Amino acid sequence: xxNETGSFxxxxxxxxxxxxxxxxxxNSSPNxxxxxxxxxxxxxxxxxxxPFVPASDPSPLVTxxxxxxxxxxxxLQSGAPFSRLF
Numbered sequence: 873x874x875n876e877t878g879s880f881x882x883x884x885x886x887x888x889x890x891x892x893x894x895x896x897x898x899n900s901s902p903n904x905x906x907x908x909x910x911x912x913x914x915x916x917x918x919x920x921x922x923p924f925v926p927a928s929d930p931s932p933l934v935t936x937x938x939x940x941x942x943x944x945x946x947x948l949q950s951g952a953p954f955s956r957l958f
Contacts, residue, residue: 888912 892911898904 889908889912892898892908893904898907901907
């Protein structure tokens, strides 16, 4: 099944894969398919292994989350009704 919109047939999720065929080393190389495959496997491996990289600790995000929701959790622990939205 193909979702065709105007003169652009194909699936929307293929844009990243087909983008590499427009880049000069791959658009004229006889090994273009292999090069694109290697790039996409490298990007996929990077995406898969990001959670295991020690430098990608989400602690700054957790700190922001706690700062935003501190009033809500304080009221929840005290049993007081929700008196404020922010």
